[in-house]
Amino acid sequence: MGQLSTPIRAGAGRRIYDLLRAQIADGTLPAGARAPSTRALAADLAVSRTTVTAAYEQLAAEGFLVTSAGRAARVASPPAAAARPAAAAAGRAKPAPRLSAFGRRVAGTDMPAFAPTPAARIDFLYGAVATRDFPAQAWRRAYQAELLRHQPSLSYAPPQGDAALRLALQGYLRRARGLACDAEQIVVVHGSQQGIDLCARLLLDPGDAFVFEDPGYPMARRCFEATGARALAVAVDAQGLVTARLPRQQRARLAYVTPSHQFPLGGVLPIGRRMELLQWARRQQAWIVEDDYDGEFRYGQRPIDALQAIDSDGRVVYMGTFSKALSPQMRLGYLVLPAELVPVFRQAKRLADRHAPLLEQRVLAALIEGGAYERHVRRLRRENERRRTALLEAIARHLPGDAHVAGTAAGLHVVLWLPSLRQRDEPTLVAAARARGLGVYPVSPLYARAGAGARPAGLVLGYASLAVEQMAPGMRVLASVLATATA
Amino acid sequence: MGQLSTPIRAGAGRRIYDLLRAQIADGTLPAGARAPSTRALAADLAVSRTTVTAAYEQLAAEGFLVTSAGRAARVASPPAAAARPAAAAAGRAKPAPRLSAFGRRVAGTDMPAFAPTPAARIDFLYGAVATRDFPAQAWRRAYQAELLRHQPSLSYAPPQGDAALRLALQGYLRRARGLACDAEQIVVVHGSQQGIDLCARLLLDPGDAFVFEDPGYPMARRCFEATGARALAVAVDAQGLVTARLPRQQRARLAYVTPSHQFPLGGVLPIGRRMELLQWARRQQAWIVEDDYDGEFRYGQRPIDALQAIDSDGRVVYMGTFSKALSPQMRLGYLVLPAELVPVFRQAKRLADRHAPLLEQRVLAALIEGGAYERHVRRLRRENERRRTALLEAIARHLPGDAHVAGTAAGLHVVLWLPSLRQRDEPTLVAAARARGLGVYPVSPLYARAGAGARPAGLVLGYASLAVEQMAPGMRVLASVLATATA
Numbered sequence: 001m002g003q004l005s006t007p008i009r010a011g012a013g014r015r016i017y018d019l020l021r022a023q024i025a026d027g028t029l030p031a032g033a034r035a036p037s038t039r040a041l042a043a044d045l046a047v048s049r050t051t052v053t054a055a056y057e058q059l060a061a062e063g064f065l066v067t068s069a070g071r072a073a074r075v076a077s078p079p080a081a082a083a084r085p086a087a088a089a090a091g092r093a094k095p096a097p098r099l100s101a102f103g104r105r106v107a108g109t110d111m112p113a114f115a116p117t118p119a120a121r122i123d124f125l126y127g128a129v130a131t132r133d134f135p136a137q138a139w140r141r142a143y144q145a146e147l148l149r150h151q152p153s154l155s156y157a158p159p160q161g162d163a164a165l166r167l168a169l170q171g172y173l174r175r176a177r178g179l180a181c182d183a184e185q186i187v188v189v190h191g192s193q194q195g196i197d198l199c200a201r202l203l204l205d206p207g208d209a210f211v212f213e214d215p216g217y218p219m220a221r222r223c224f225e226a227t228g229a230r231a232l233a234v235a236v237d238a239q240g241l242v243t244a245r246l247p248r249q250q251r252a253r254l255a256y257v258t259p260s261h262q263f264p265l266g267g268v269l270p271i272g273r274r275m276e277l278l279q280w281a282r283r284q285q286a287w288i289v290e291d292d293y294d295g296e297f298r299y300g301q302r303p304i305d306a307l308q309a310i311d312s313d314g315r316v317v318y319m320g321t322f323s324k325a326l327s328p329q330m331r332l333g334y335l336v337l338p339a340e341l342v343p344v345f346r347q348a349k350r351l352a353d354r355h356a357p358l359l360e361q362r363v364l365a366a367l368i369e370g371g372a373y374e375r376h377v378r379r380l381r382r383e384n385e386r387r388r389t390a391l392l393e394a395i396a397r398h399l400p401g402d403a404h405v406a407g408t409a410a411g412l413h414v415v416l417w418l419p420s421l422r423q424r425d426e427p428t429l430v431a432a433a434r435a436r437g438l439g440v441y442p443v444s445p446l447y448a449r450a451g452a453g454a455r456p457a458g459l460v461l462g463y464a465s466l467a468v469e470q471m472a473p474g475m476r477v478l479a480s481v482l483a484t485a486t487a
Numbered sequence: 488m489g490q491l492s493t494p495i496r497a498g499a500g501r502r503i504y505d506l507l508r509a510q511i512a513d514g515t516l517p518a519g520a521r522a523p524s525t526r527a528l529a530a531d532l533a534v535s536r537t538t539v540t541a542a543y544e545q546l547a548a549e550g551f552l553v554t555s556a557g558r559a560a561r562v563a564s565p566p567a568a569a570a571r572p573a574a575a576a577a578g579r580a581k582p583a584p585r586l587s588a589f590g591r592r593v594a595g596t597d598m599p600a601f602a603p604t605p606a607a608r609i610d611f612l613y614g615a616v617a618t619r620d621f622p623a624q625a626w627r628r629a630y631q632a633e634l635l636r637h638q639p640s641l642s643y644a645p646p647q648g649d650a651a652l653r654l655a656l657q658g659y660l661r662r663a664r665g666l667a668c669d670a671e672q673i674v675v676v677h678g679s680q681q682g683i684d685l686c687a688r689l690l691l692d693p694g695d696a697f698v699f700e701d702p703g704y705p706m707a708r709r710c711f712e713a714t715g716a717r718a719l720a721v722a723v724d725a726q727g728l729v730t731a732r733l734p735r736q737q738r739a740r741l742a743y744v745t746p747s748h749q750f751p752l753g754g755v756l757p758i759g760r761r762m763e764l765l766q767w768a769r770r771q772q773a774w775i776v777e778d779d780y781d782g783e784f785r786y787g788q789r790p791i792d793a794l795q796a797i798d799s800d801g802r803v804v805y806m807g808t809f810s811k812a813l814s815p816q817m818r819l820g821y822l823v824l825p826a827e828l829v830p831v832f833r834q835a836k837r838l839a840d841r842h843a844p845l846l847e848q849r850v851l852a853a854l855i856e857g858g859a860y861e862r863h864v865r866r867l868r869r870e871n872e873r874r875r876t877a878l879l880e881a882i883a884r885h886l887p888g889d890a891h892v893a894g895t896a897a898g899l900h901v902v903l904w905l906p907s908l909r910q911r912d913e914p915t916l917v918a919a920a921r922a923r924g925l926g927v928y929p930v931s932p933l934y935a936r937a938g939a940g941a942r943p944a945g946l947v948l949g950y951a952s953l954a955v956e957q958m959a960p961g962m963r964v965l966a967s968v969l970a971t972a973t974a
Binding site: 100102111134152157189194226327343347350358360 | 563585588594598602610643681695839
């Protein structure tokens with residue numbers, strides 16, 4: 001690591017690079033610490049801010065810093081140096097890694113630690129589902145049958161996914177989501193995250209703008225931003241995206257939305273706003289990515305048809321997933337595409353990874369065709385409604401009277417607002433809860449500007465992996481932690 | 488589809504667009520036909536070549552044409568119009584799809600039809616493996632055990648892959664490939680194709696050059712080219728890549744190589760050339776992607792250690808797959824990365840699709856740990872050696888004396904050269920064989936310039952999915968087709 005590639009091969013940039021590397025190595029700047037602001041450091045060292053920025057970009061590309069537009073750079077956790085092999089660490093002269101522009105953006109993407117520690121005894125982790133909810137018996141039977149089914153040989157399968165699964169999905173989407181599509185419009189993907197990534201790659205160029213719900217789903221925002229596009233944050237209220245605030249002057253190329261159940265605030269987008277969103281997309285010639293991530297879970301409410309079902313203009317990419325009804329570890333989802341996007345998405349899927357695993361696709365097809373999948377979803381909906389009711393009761397019973405929840409009509413999580421605390425108290429509250437074995441998650445990181453506005457503290461509580469009996473103990477611990485925090 | 492987005496909203500470009508659309512629609516230009524050259528059409532219509540090119544790009548973006556750098560545009564097969572829904576076809580005014588630059592390149596990527604028809608009775612399809620070779624019993628037992636294993640909840644798994652699988656792979660790679668790596672350097676991917684795609688995205692920018700074996704693996708070339716990078720073709724001889732021909736003046740950012748068993752010609756790169764390749768990469772500050780796609784299958788020959796095993800400079804990304812030893816339908820492979828690339832590849836994998844399916848990873852880990860995987864590979868190697876021997880005997884017995892094969896020391900395919908035919912006779916030969924139920928595949932499309940040079944006709948014969956008893960009948964049919972073709 002002695003030599004550096006351009007643009008900071010020598011001079012002031014190199015000295016800044018070496019300085020920060022040394023401070024990270026000796027712990028002066030520990031993991032998670034804020035690096036000096038580029039403005040301040042440039043002034044201190046009497047060099048141009050561009051020089052400092054280039055050094056920071058190099059450090060980010062190498063994994064020493066994590067940077068994110070508009071925020072202070074922080075020391076990566078764990079520092080990249082920890083992963084360096086003995087040979088390189090021993091000082092062999094070697095240029096810094098040369099990454100693509102995309103690679104540098106990815107390296108600089110700020111993502112939460114993969115698994116917070118210590119493990120929580122009662123974990124309201126959003127996205128997790130209960131192991132006992134998985135239909136293991138039905139899955140195993142169907143899997144064995146498919147494993148024994150004769151194929152002349154094992155060769156690559158079609159990129160768009162297995163024909164039987166796409167046909168089964170077509171019927172399911174018509175029955176469950178009011179969505180009339182052709183099986184040819186469906187492309188099976190490796191979970192919704194791949195659906196988002198394919199949309200990002202095929203529909204956005206560096207410098208493009210995309211509309212993003214504020215607050216919204218961070219893994220989608222990061223994926224779109226990694227293409228070099230920039231987010232236009234549009235506010236969300238109790239009904240979902242505030243379509244009156246959609247950009248009129250600025251041109252956006254894509255809007256990512258969660259109309260069935262806004263993530264995280266839980267609004268269900270009314271038909272008037274749906275029409276307004278579609279009209280906006282037509283005027284802007286923009287694509288809409290409709291992430292129906294938990295559309296199966298609606299309680300005491302008539303389902304609203306998918307946005308794509310009322311799109312007469314072929315602008316909506318609909319995205320569904322099996323992560324909530326089966327398992328997020330399975331990595332299976334699907335896109336329903338406007339017909340004219342079908343060829344390029346198939347081609348991109350083939351180049352990206354050829355196709356989704358075939359055996360699992362056929363097992364799913366068999367379960368949907370035979371009706372077992374929909375019976376399972378109905379059972380699971382009742383189970384999750386029980387969990388939701390128990391959680392809401394526990395909140396009402398154990399937390400202060402000003403605590404209130406949003407987004408309870410659908411889905412597998414709620415947002416709990418705590419007006420007795422300020423937004424900046426969230427990290428302390430979350431850490432104190434975790435020290436007591438309770439996993440809760442702050443809402444602020446889901447906002448475009450984490451520190452902006454005058455919001456109270458808020459928590460995202462995912463309840464799909466917990467037992468009904470865990471809700472009250474969980475809220476009792478939270479109430480106790482909260483009492484200490486506000487004392 | 489009445490209106491068009493810029494740059495061909497009106498005028499000459501629009502007329503050219505409409506003309507070609509109409510000719511494709513009415514069959515004047517059938518699927519697969521060459522479109523007029525942009526030069527000729529510009530001259531005929533007295534417009535600038537830029538205008539014609541813009542219209543062609545639009546047609547390619549919409550899926551009507553397939554274009555490829557330096558080749559004539561062809562009508563897509565099937566034409567995109569076939570996939571258009573009734574509503575759009577009915578003439579609703581609607582702009583053409585707006586794709587990213589990457590999307591337009593993907594739409595314009597020329598790929599072979601997914602599954603040639605009619606299905607062959609004896610199919611030498613490269614990449615297919617025999618259904619009966621899959622260790623279904625061992626797999627099913629391990630799968631059931633994993634399905635029943637308790638997890639506190641089902642939540643997202645680490646992007647780099649399951650820890651147990653990475654540890655098992657570390658041991659396997661040391662025993663089988665002489666590769667000493669740390670489990671932390673391994674990232675489990677969705678088949679080698681995703682490994683290639685991640686390298687393309689993270690290591691190449693538009694306009695960069697990459698070294699590519701000529702002939703080489705087309706799915707890798709297309710993936711690298713889709714980033715906007717350009718291939719520098721380097722010739723291959725019986726020993727693999729001719730390292731003396733590596734570019735010295737031009738700067739390349741990456742080299743994609745198959746040193747264990749060159750695809751398709753089968754050379755095993757000698758140690759001298761390996762060292763030369765590594766020295767070249769160091770001088771150029773280039774990355775090397777080492778695709779060890781069939782490294783398990785070597786016959787009567789001492790295994791050569793992986794290139795990464797002798798790389799002291801941290802420049803080699805090693806890529807392995809389970810497609811050959813288990814099934815290409817499973818979509819599981821892995822990268823062994825230079826330590827400093829680990830953080831960015833993990834981050835990119837998380838953004839691309841979160842992680843590989845967890846259950847299948849744990850089944851694989853259990854099979855490797857328990858020794859069942861390596862016993863299976865040994866059995867499979869003997870089985871494929873029998874297939875290879877039977878194929879070589881059948882070629883010697885039934886084909887003319889001048890027919891000869893290359894690349895037989897390793898792998899699951901051979902290249903059969905037929906000096907009695909010219910290269911341009913390949914498509915006719917392949918079609919005639921298929922009409923008789925025999926699947927064989929031309930070698931020319933694997934060359935950088937399909938029509939260049941004075942090569943005889945050649946066929947790629949993959950034998951891993953066939954029974955020993957099918958080799959002689961297959962070669963008898965080929966001999967008969969060949970006799971007709973050369974009559």
